[in-house]
Amino acid sequence: MPHQLRKQLRNHFVISFVPFGGDIQDFIKPFLEELKKLEKGFVMNLNGINYWIMGGLGVFTADLPQGNDIAGVLRHNAYRGCRSCKVPKEQLTDLSYDIYYYGRYRQITDKEFQLINEQISSNAKSRFCSQYGLRSLPGPLDLLLHDHHLHTPQDAYHAVAGKIARLLDCTCSILTAYGESNLINCWKNIEVPVQWSRLPNPITHRCSFMMSDNLRILMIFPFILNRCLTVNSIKEDYLNSTCNRLHFSCQIEVRDYIIYTWALSAKAAKEVFSITIQRSAGYFKLQAILNEELEALIKLFPDKFQNLPNLHINHNSTIIANPNLLNYSEHSEIKLGQKWNKHQIETAGFVSTSLETNNLLREIINAYSSYYSFEQALLEPRVCFYENAIYTICQSNGDYYDIRLKVGEIVEVKLFEEDDSKFGKITGIIEHLWNNGQAFIFLCFKWLENFNELDSLLECSIYYI
């Protein structure tokens, strides 16, 4: 199958394995036998027509330790425990380490496995295992047409969420009792997107946070700290030792550096999970911010972040990431949620379902003209209002993603032919039927006023809500 079709989600069947303590080798055996048959291919009769069916294993993703087991690489606490390269443990966060030169490549790994298996004494075997960072036996999937390394990629979601969980833990552990209660007060009152469910308490419940909780905390924590963190909130011994280590002249610089690091981590995560990435420029930007974040984290909490595998995975990710990611959307499909009744329309500040009385007629005619070059008078003077909408944006290569919008949310919007994005509050989601009966959806925004000023610490633009 061509690569373009192979990478489309619709051509993959996602299968999950949760062995709950069982041995993966036993557990996966029947699956491997069936997959082996599929790799060879067979004839299947569908509606009276014979088809030749073939298939195989695409990508295997797992937690860090299990992912290494599948790749046949030693666990991440071993001396060479990265499944993408042979980085030694003490150089995991060394940015100058040459990942290409010391990368793991299937043909080389196969030879190393062969050499390990040729050894007769168990001592010699284990010596070669630790030299190459490999297990004594290849992973369970090696019976299949499978690349140990390319088919078990590192998981950016786990790596980023794990790193943030650690940063949250480090930050909370240096707070005084006064600092904790300040933080909780601020955390209770922080404005969050309307669709968010309640977050568990970061002081008392952070150990039971899910990965998505950590990523949500990351989005708001720089602002929370900026509001509540003072020198009195931070334990004296941490303030003194950090001041000395980083050669700061006063303790307030430690407070500022903590907030700066959180803001940096939030911006790095935004780049990592960005839906599109610009060829070359986007990669440099991503790499630069990840490097900056790595250095800041190590400066702030050296014991916890020096040689952390998550940071090494981040560093690898821009090199491994597919450079064909940049594709602008080709078409989109929109699903509308709950329709507003008269009362809801009026509560939201609209007058009725008429375009004219809402002063929307001119704007809608302009939008039809500028986006679609429709230059006719509108036959339908009325519209319907909705509470929420889901866009499915499909790209020419078959990739797709969903965007969920809800009235009342503040969203970042990049307007057609404008370089910078804007922030706006969604005040209405409107459906209008064009003259041929086709439905078009319009979003009403109240744009936030940009003060054209950067917050000196968070380095983000300040808007008036």
Ligand SMILES: [Zn+2]
């Ligand atoms: Zn590596």
